[in-house]
Amino acid sequence: MTAALRAAVVGTGYWGPNLARNLRSSADWELAAICDLNLDRARKVAGRDAGVRVVQQLDDVLADDSIDAVVVATPAGTHADIAMQVLESGRHALVEKPLASSYAEAAKLVQRAEQLGLVLMCDHTYCYTPAVQKIAQLVADGELGDIQFVDSMRLNLGIVQQDVDVMWDLAPHDLSILDVVLPPEAHWTGVAAHGADPIGAGHACVAYLTLPLASGAIAHTHVNWLSPTKIRTMVIGGTRRTLVFDDLNPQQRLSIYDRGVDLSTAGDSAEQTWAARVSYRLGDMVAPALPEREALGAVVTEFAAAIREGRPPRTDGRSGLRVLEVLEAATRSLATGGALLPVGGDK
């Protein structure tokens, strides 16, 4: 076993302590330092472990030569600035989502990390859940066939944010999942957004994103802060099978249906042959067993592996960039009544 990598966690709000806990319990990592302007909170996260330094300033972290990597869990508005300092100091960076507040800032981070040969990873935690990892594998293995449509829903009586609309609050989850699940040749090529602000929050509280895919298929996401019932589903229809992911059903998160419509292309299209051309598969459904484990554990494992193997992590800076590109385009689309705007061209 190689020696553990040494990490500092910057920011001890809601998510930082979870990242610290997972670093601490990982064989790949040694938790070296906790940094927060609020020293009391930092001390509490560090606990009694004498090996963990508690510091107030990022500079104190970066001055410590023993540190290999920095985990950035500060407020979103500070991500770009802190991550850039981390990279400039020669450290690898794992950044809580979103990677930055804007596409432009995030693009600079990605470019700089590539220039410096450092790992820049985006903490798209959902992508590391057993369910999403299984979905990605099923798609990659061709078990679903070519993707025909993706429909996802993320609704609940959610916390209405003051600073961001419901798309920026919830859609990153769906988009980051799509980003790891869709094969590159079937990725999104545009986005159209519709929404409403029926409660007067100043921005959309209900929104629909439509994303045409390069293959001619379609992806669609419904995000909603106003629903009385909680829904978190994603349906992925394929030429071979269709998968239903219900994240709120712990007893049956994934259901894979051998059900679908097949349209034979052979023969002419005269009316009498339509019925002969269309056939319906009505096969079994399988709900695969999934391991129970914390997604964040897999996040820190992947971060270490990418550093050691000198390769981009599964959710690298570019994945964060792709998500931000869609969100920015969706914002413009929403402002113009739902125009379809191109995204993904530079991939």
Add this chain to the structure above:
Amino acid sequence: MTAALRAAVVGTGYWGPNLARNLRSSADWELAAICDLNLDRARKVAGRDAGVRVVQQLDDVLADDSIDAVVVATPAGTHADIAMQVLESGRHALVEKPLASSYAEAAKLVQRAEQLGLVLMCDHTYCYTPAVQKIAQLVADGELGDIQFVDSMRLNLGIVQQDVDVMWDLAPHDLSILDVVLPPEAHWTGVAAHGADPIGAGHACVAYLTLPLASGAIAHTHVNWLSPTKIRTMVIGGTRRTLVFDDLNPQQRLSIYDRGVDLSTAGDSAEQTWAARVSYRLGDMVAPALPEREALGAVVTEFAAAIREGRPPRTDGRSGLRVLEVLEAATRSLATGGALLPVGGDK
């Protein structure tokens, strides 16, 4: 009790026999004649009842002075022509949906019926189910408050049609329900449609319709022939309560939640007061008992009442027209990548 009205049913395919059966068992109606080019089928629907004439030609129906009204249940392409003959003969007409194949044809029917003072009714059967009637009443009574959003879904492994796309096949149900439920001042003002044809059917098999409402709210419909699971739901969010209609749950079709977000408008919008402005209602849910009865029975009752009272029926020709207007605009929107097109302006 007034004397029963006398009706003829034209067309004995799938829906005609159901209409005949309901006319026969209604105290408001006397089933006078069955008309079909296929006389054997017409005879079977007429049964042993000597009082029901069986004829092959529409002219034979219209020549019978004893007949007050004609129910048109022929293929959609013939609705406009047959209904116009019925009206011109001075009879009231109940027409299976869609009212006609195009908005223009339907508009002529509506105009002619109004000129002649005849009842032209569209058989939007769903609007007469106990569930939808309850929903319409709850909205009308203000029980839901102002409508904030409507989200409906109609998915199954459906019969892929050759002649019409999934919007024309399934969305009329959702649109006709919306049409009776939405108050006139909060009706739709436009439509944008997105869709995909991933199986090569020649037209959309998955589609999303977004309808901005006059009130600033939004309605959205997802129609889908490719889903492995069957879903028929409609969520109507209001300022007072939110209703979930699950048509496939016979034990709990309607759920009315006293849950929602309230945003006080008083005071300034400084950051520290945001939390004070937003409040969440987390009240009870009520699933009202609904009677079990056939919607078509209420259809023929309403048809008779409208004739007797000389008033438009609940789903009059204009409602059929409004649905067709949306479908035609949605078809154009789909062809242009989802542009938002105005509808409903002439209401």
Add this chain to the structure above:
Amino acid sequence: MTAALRAAVVGTGYWGPNLARNLRSSADWELAAICDLNLDRARKVAGRDAGVRVVQQLDDVLADDSIDAVVVATPAGTHADIAMQVLESGRHALVEKPLASSYAEAAKLVQRAEQLGLVLMCDHTYCYTPAVQKIAQLVADGELGDIQFVDSMRLNLGIVQQDVDVMWDLAPHDLSILDVVLPPEAHWTGVAAHGADPIGAGHACVAYLTLPLASGAIAHTHVNWLSPTKIRTMVIGGTRRTLVFDDLNPQQRLSIYDRGVDLSTAGDSAEQTWAARVSYRLGDMVAPALPEREALGAVVTEFAAAIREGRPPRTDGRSGLRVLEVLEAATRSLATGGALLPVGGDK
């Protein structure tokens, strides 16, 4: 193809017309006669088909030498008498459940049919549904392993009967399913019944039947007329897999779980090894596709096949007898506070 067998249906109440319809549409059968004291009702069931005689008396049926078999769908109290006349006349008999009002009467029928070499079949319709046939096959093929427990529930706001208690009304369904599903060597050996009559109906409206199985396993049935929600489930736990049958979920009637507890018998039982001995399987779930077809069609097919092949049908008179034996013992058990009474000894 051999010539069709000719059948008469006696009794045209609720179930008789369904049997007549299925006989008529079966290639194995020719519907020869309909018999009912109420001739009008009989005529209605016979329809316009000139080939179907309509008669008022059983004797008229039995006097017709062309008739091969008689289907008895009269009130339960008359089954034994009519079926005996049918057998004595040399005809095969298909009798609606229950086979007779008492075990003693039913036993006479079984004995006489065997003496005369005639087919006596009990119409346990549930056993011919695609779901139950699949369950029986899975058990027979060893897919579930040895059965460990069976738990079934049949609850709804049911029609409170005046003449029979909830056990006699509902449990025959569960017992007849169990009878075809359980392997003979793992059949029931006793029954204990508990119940209550909280509404003062004069007999149990809620009841629980416990049936120890020969293998050491246990079966248990809950039947209930007072439940506000409708439930129809059966769980069959096996050493290899566990099956859940939810008859009210048309989208997923059967779920087969590769989940269970395995207790290794090797080694001693010292405390430190208990954890090592117990292991939990947490595998996939499969919901097999089931054909959509009417169970009664399979009933009349099986009746014809048994006659032609000179073999007992799947649900022969003895199966009806075994169900009656349990019901009679359950009635005695209920009267004595739930004593466990032996049944099944003579099988």
Add this chain to the structure above:
Amino acid sequence: MTAALRAAVVGTGYWGPNLARNLRSSADWELAAICDLNLDRARKVAGRDAGVRVVQQLDDVLADDSIDAVVVATPAGTHADIAMQVLESGRHALVEKPLASSYAEAAKLVQRAEQLGLVLMCDHTYCYTPAVQKIAQLVADGELGDIQFVDSMRLNLGIVQQDVDVMWDLAPHDLSILDVVLPPEAHWTGVAAHGADPIGAGHACVAYLTLPLASGAIAHTHVNWLSPTKIRTMVIGGTRRTLVFDDLNPQQRLSIYDRGVDLSTAGDSAEQTWAARVSYRLGDMVAPALPEREALGAVVTEFAAAIREGRPPRTDGRSGLRVLEVLEAATRSLATGGALLPVGGDK
């Protein structure tokens, strides 16, 4: 506000830390000491709080005159001995369930606490969940009317215990809930138990308890370690309404149905009047909103209130005794094939 009471927690296994955390965050309590033979574990639970003593021996706790009450969270086999020492020292005791390993031991505790005028409380945590407190209130307020039947289920692929059977492991939850919900005059009067050990665990892994109630109603519990699916439901049927408690449905834990059967007693029982006597209520369903809060918080609040008010707590020693009485009788019943044995006579 009166001064906080001072408590010691004895035992820091699975449950003790939860109790300590709730005592610490309660305004009614001051956490004074943590006691465990394993001092490291005790220190960890005590945390950095200098005010909490960490001791290894119960005597050290009891020697501290400042301590008012002791919370016993040690292994079940030691409850009786430790609780008796606590009482003899003049302290109030809150004991994790079960109160003791046997009825006899528990009875001594109850007797001694009453002699000494001390509070002896059993930590039947479930009884303090918002759902169960709501149920108890609904029953007490007469909202359900007289109870007609109770059916509860507690199934999952559970941890197969070595020392106790499934009844002793799971049924205490259902019995303690029943104990607080059932009015004294409608309490249980007997128990019959059926079960099976199909995996060879040495004791029942599947069991059914039937409890006749004094009112003529019936309660029934199904406990099961072998089910592939997790179920935790309780149905309480009443003359006015029926309640369904589904503990695994956080969005709709309680459903109160205004549905049921009413049997009028007026008039004679001639057949033609049966239909007239029976009527079915088919009213609305209400799912009341429930607060989200931790049950253990309410446990420690009730413990303090009982001490201050000199009254028995909601789940006093006698409730623990009643549960143990049923379990012991159920064990005897199981051994004798399900005989109905009297319980509850001395209440």
